[in-house]
Amino acid sequence: MRKHGDALLTAAVWLATALVVGAFLWLLGDVVIHGIGKLDAAFLLDAPQNAGRDGGIAPILVSTLLILVVALAVAVPLGLATAVYLSEYAAAQLAKPLRVCLNMLAGVPSIVFGLFGNALFCVALGMGFSIWSGGLTLACMMLPLFIVTTESGLSAVSSEWRRGAAALGLSRAAALWHILLPAAAPAITAGLMLSIGRALAETAALIFTSGYVDRMPESLSDSGRALSVHIYDLSMNVSGGDAAAYGSALVLIVLILAINSVAVNLTERFLQARTTA
Amino acid sequence: MIWSRHNISSPSRADVLLARLSGSLAFAVAVLLALVLLMLFKESWAVLASGGWARFFAGEGWFPSSGQYNLWPMLWATLVATLGALLLALPLGLASALFGRFYAPRWLVLPLRRVMMLLAGIPSVVYGLWGLTVLVPLIAQWEPPGASLLAAILILALMVLPTVALTSEAALAAVSSASLQGAAALGLSRKGIVLGVALPEARAGIFSGALLAAMRALGETMAVLMVAGNVVQTPGSLFDPVRVLTANIALEMSYAAGEHRAALFASGLLLMLMVAALAWLAGKRGGRLYA
The missing domain is CATH 1.20.5 (Single alpha-helices involved in coiled-coils or other helix-helix interfaces)
Structure with missing residues (x-):
């Protein structure tokens, strides 16, 4: 009887895993099969025509990149400074509530950030639908994740190193610059890559901030359509846009996977360096 | 220290x-x-x-043009879709985590974890695209119109599966090897070890993983918007098209003005409160909020 139950559980676990992996292979397979036909140099270098059914995605890639650059330019310095403050300077009674807030904000739905970005950047600050608004909204969305990963990287640096630096008479600023930040660099980069991946995947927060316009942006105050918004628009609002949508989806997935695998590699190398040090 | x-x-x-x-x-x-x-x-x-919260929970339904802002139908759709997705994703994700820890041949463990990480990174709009072009037509063959609560549940389950699997695996990995070896030394079968020792010890971690998955599912917009059909109604069956709170914001924000716009912001506030409650619950149980 006991033998029986054991075999049953084993079978169930194998079956469930096969089901999960199968579903994902189905999804990825479909994206590759439907997308690969669209994918060539012209698709990446041409402007979209006929509402995106034909032509390429060049202006959309440029807009996506610009939105990302704005987001990073704001989020990285702010996030790095906050993480340093939390891990090296802040008193515990101040750091704790800040951490709780960050954890909560990391879970706030992206559409809510979209509402916030629309109200603050587009309307209250008068930026309208623009790459600025989209990038700043994404920066707010990225901050919690980036701060938390960076801070955990900094706190993972052995306290021996801090004491060693202190014994050598280094100021804390010098210790931070010469020892702690370099030691935590892989973890910080990994957090950065994760945040970029999430920003690239974001759609809901961008629809009402950076907008729908699929022309080549001329400045950062122009509206620009991100790649994920392009996929959404093609599949929902453009009949016959599925092929181009799958092509764009393949480009997006390849981009995100490349970034994610860099992040995973860096994290693993960092952890290995920690455990062998 | x-x-x-x-x-x-x-x-x-x-x-x-x-x-x-x-x-x-x-x-x-x-x-x-x-x-x-x-x-x-x-x-x-x-x-x-003007009228306070009451207007969101009473009245004929969601008719912004005549000042009716009853959120119940969409709130129900959101809750049912989230719950349904969790009911599917929890056992499947937990099983694949157990597989990775206890059942998989050695060479399969790392590729499986890589697959899960890869899936966690796929954008929601791609899940939506696939659901719209593959899953919805399939369901429509069985029971039209296809774009339905069921499609939303299936896509959401797929989306939160990696979250459940990765957090459960981390929780199972933290089970002390001493208790596992002790259980094995007592002659427990693998089933006995898994169900009697590993799962109970990893309970807290698995629970906070489930809460994290629930947060993701509650807040998901694009994937659900693309497959759920977006009709404002209290779901009566799995095949009814429904509209969730997040999708409602995305659909109506572009033309909403005045009180209507304010109502959309209020529903965003409601979403935020629900997510904050889940985050608070997870934090209270000492779980970490990152996979």
């Missing part, structure tokens, strides 16, 4: 400067994030002040 970082290094002018600079930037971040809540309140005040 009890030691204070604050007095082990010699203070210098650079230090004072850096402390002030990073402190004020951290303060700026805190202010920025407080602004999120503030803006939501400010923008929804128009409708909150």
